[in-house]
Amino acid sequence: MTSTPTRARPRTVGRARAVLRRLGSLVLTLWVASFVVFASLSLVPGDPTAWLLRGHNPSPQARAAIREQYHLDEPFLVRYGHWLGGVLHGDFGRSLRDRAPVSHLLATQLPTTLTLVALSGLLITIVGMTVGAYAALRHGRVSERVVLLLVTIGFATPSFVAAIVLKWIFALKLGIFPTFGLGDGGWGDRLQHLALPTVALSVTYLALVTRITRSAMLEQLSRDHVEVAIARGLPRRQVIWRHVFRNALGPILTVSGPNIAALLVSSMIVEYAFGLPGIGQLLVSAADTNDFPVVQAIVLVLVAAFVIANTLVDLVYPLLDPTITSPQAAR
Amino acid sequence: MSALAEPALKRLRQRTRGISALSIVSAAILVIFVVLALASSWIVPYDPTAGDFTAILQDPSAEHWLGTDQQGKDVLSMLIGGAWTSLLGPLGVVVVSTVLGFVVGMVAGWRGGWVDSVLSRGMDILFAFPALLLAILAVSLFGKGLTAATVAMSIAYLPYTARLVRGVVLQERARPYVLAYKGLGLSDTFIAVRRVLPNIAPLVLAQSAINFGYALLDLAAISFLGLGVQPPEPDWGAMINGGQSALLAGAPYAALAPAVAIVIVVIAFNEVGEELADRIQGIS
Amino acid sequence: MNAVPGPAERAQAVLAQGVHKSYWVGPTEITAVRDVSFTVRPGGALGIVGESGSGKTTLARMVVGIEEPDAGTLTVAGEPMLTRPRGASARVAQAKRAQMVFQDPYLSLDPRRTARQSLEDAVRAHTSGTRADIDARVDELLQHVGLGEREAGARPRRLSGGQRQRVAIARALAVDPAVLVLDEAVSALDVSVQAQILRLLVRVRAETGVALLFVSHDLGVVRYVCDDALVMFRGEIVERGPVGHLLDHPEHPYTRLLRASIPQEGWDPEAIGQARRDFLAGLG
């Protein structure tokens, strides 16, 4: 938006340093998170082998495989080192259910989740910002009230409630959209299968982004610099665009960013409700069937994705607000 | 008698002036749900855990106001019976996270320095774990049910309160009125606990009311995913999950009733929380 | 850092010798106060004049112990002022040496406490009298600063700016301090109200014998309130003297510039602007 071709040198250096610091803190957070996820296994009482294998076939081979996978005969830190080394090389161990490599499961299921999250993110950003801006510009009118009412309801509607309501209306009453699975056809079929899940996943966050956009715009509308622009007879469209919406982007991003990142996690509810083969559904079924290596791997992947997404928001923020030079200060 | 009652009424009217009707309705709804939850075992028309295979998938009727599910369980009874577990979990999450968050935020903001750095760093790391994810990790470690999920969520919600409290404490601490208290020779503990805390408590309370709604949604999601409250114990999230097949079979009430209950309760909490926040801004 | 106070220090209400204070803003060190020395005799009134960034506020905050000097000696009634005095008796003793009235009347009072409650807090910290004694003292203070029953029972947001500053002055006087530090305490007030507060300050000084350290950018106001004044520019004292002499016969170019900048008969802003540019250019 504001490209920065002519920036003084010290500022660039300061910004580069701030970016490095933010990336450093990202690495630290990821490292601690990996440790927490790994060490959580030590919280369970009793013999970890027996615990890991509860509900599975406790054959001697399986026991040996587990002890080897987790290096259970070695000291704790060495075990962690082995595990982390594996993770960094893309080796998340094997599922207890069918001995399939977890990385393989992730690779097949991740695209569905990412597609769902991307579609939802687009829907939320475009519709949320448009409707929020509309409501702000209709401040005090009936149309704003209507938007606010929808926002209040949408904000309290979790994705699983949205999912069953959508299923009920569209599948049962109208019979328009499919309600289960991804289909087996091409992209068109797949998108049709993703339509309801995308909407279900978006409802809460759509309400949130709408609300934030509205209040950020209203906040800017009350600012002195907007009055100055009006006092100079700037065309209204330009006042809104250059001074209200542009300035509201920063606050909108800070609040919406982390929430859109949270879609990665909420996605599991929708995948479960609509039987979509994403990693969220994989996580739920793994948790349901005591398949701990899979749970561990997916939790780690999702935490990493969530943290990276939040870091990106922090790094983008200074580009929207030149008064902020350090990404850390944006929070 | 009336002479005594009149000022009381007048006071009440003064106190409620400016409060939106929606917030009053919201507060009333919350009271009703809490009463239902507390009195559930006396007022449920049927045993919410016992099916009746002679009356499955019924539409609402005089006997079953909200119909029955695929096992013939009375939906209204399940709804009332499930109110208890559905509200108790979030209450635990909010109480624990608010109390701990208050302590952490207050200490970090008031003491500053390395104490603040360490605590803030810790909160940043907790932020990396979305509540739902931490709850699932806990459930897979300690077994399905509300307990593990509630404890995990209390931890996941902690940094939100802590960060809010730290922020306002930092702000208050630099205010001249606090500097004046210090200058008068009052002790730090007295100023922090007796003077600053009451000033920021309403703001945190408002946040807690809103957090209650979030926690309710997150815990209901865990039950919906089949990892929380296990049937036949009644719970709204579990009911929606269990009611899906009834829904597709043409009897939507088993799933829709708890869905509507969840939405209404969360709206009510959000409204009350926002009303509180508005009133606080009006005061200072 | 601070030497043992000798008799010379005891004789002064405020004694500053070679006081130095700097801050770190990122990687750069900014000197707020550089080698400042001055004294205020008991019951005296010293004005500190300067523009933003002159270090006058930092100096005021050091005198009341909100901040401590990096180097040099600063004693009030013979003792150094500490940011964290140890123990209740040390805090109370320090409070009795210096009190501050802040610039912004909107932030200097606790929003939740009435004028009377604010004064009670102050009185109670310094007397162990009965409830009646405390009430009597609070009444006396209220009367002293010209506040009536209605104002006494009102919370800050129901009071005007001038009334709030009266409460703040009464609160400071409650502990019977040796020195009253006023940091731009009248600059946020309307002219007609400002005159009321200035008259109050002069009267308070005459009646209680409290010494005043009056920080302001307004030369006319300083002349009315103070006996002596010093002019600060970029952290240093550039000129000092009896206030009348200082204003009528300024010697330092900056004092002259300041004196000339005030709108008055025969004011020539263009010439002043040129003089200002020349002066700043002369600093290099």
Added chain:
Amino acid sequence: MSDVLEISDLSVTLDQGAARPILDGVSLTVAAGDFVALVGESGSGKSVTSRAALGLWPGQATVSGSVRSCGVEMVGASASDLDRVRRGQVGMVFQDPRAGINPVRRIGDFLTEGPQLALGWSAERANARALELLEAVSLPDPKRHLRQYPHELSGGMLQRVMIASALMTQPALLLCDEATTALDVTTQAEIVGILTTLCVDLGTAVLFVTHDLDLAAATCDRIAVMYAGQVVESGRAEDLFEDPHHPYTVGLLDSRPPLGGLAPDTDLQAIPGTPLSLAESPAGCRFATRCQARTPQCETRPGLLADGVQRLVRCWHPSGSTPASTPSGARS
């Protein structure tokens, strides 16, 4: 000479939450090239009056009377009339440049966007004019400042940018709303100097809104003193200073501790009480509650009386040399 601003009997009443109008029958004229000061304390309505010249009204208010800016009626004006006046004929300098200049846009954008977007100037023309004005307001390195963001400049520098931007189109009238209040005294002097020189050169008239009577007198030819939404006294600056007629003007002058010190055996005279809040609405004279010379007559509302040459005062018993003559506009 024609008047660039002609306010007559302007009243503005908030639709909610106020017992009295925020402007109550204000009349004021500014002739072309004239410097007029509007002086008052907080809540006097001086800012509302100056904004009226641009057709900027407080939200949800009822407006009556007439405001003619450069001949265009602003009360109930059409959008195109408003735009015409705002886009070139009347400029405004606001109190706080830090808040008034969009923080996420460059200084250059701030200066040129008005003429470019509203008047269709070319970028070259707008840039050239911006550079010219930045030089005129004595900014040291105009080319560099054009590319900077507001937070990189000091308050005094930003106020110069604000002045430059208001003068881009060489307006007939410049409104300055407490334009130097937030600045240090030496900066204030320099900026007032720049402002007056530029406006004299351009032939721009100035309505100078301030709480500082001394500054008003030092800057302007005429002064109007406002209290609680009314003009209580107006006249030539010297006359008002040497011989104030309204008790409020007298009080204001006596409230200022003089730079040269008080005369022996005199003390500062404060006006008792506090400025009238919007919740108070006395029936008679607005100033009566704080006035030392109050009589029963003050229970009824005084009109704005001509009190000597070029002198108007709203008081039943004005002090000063000239006795009150016949009412000129005895409105209610």
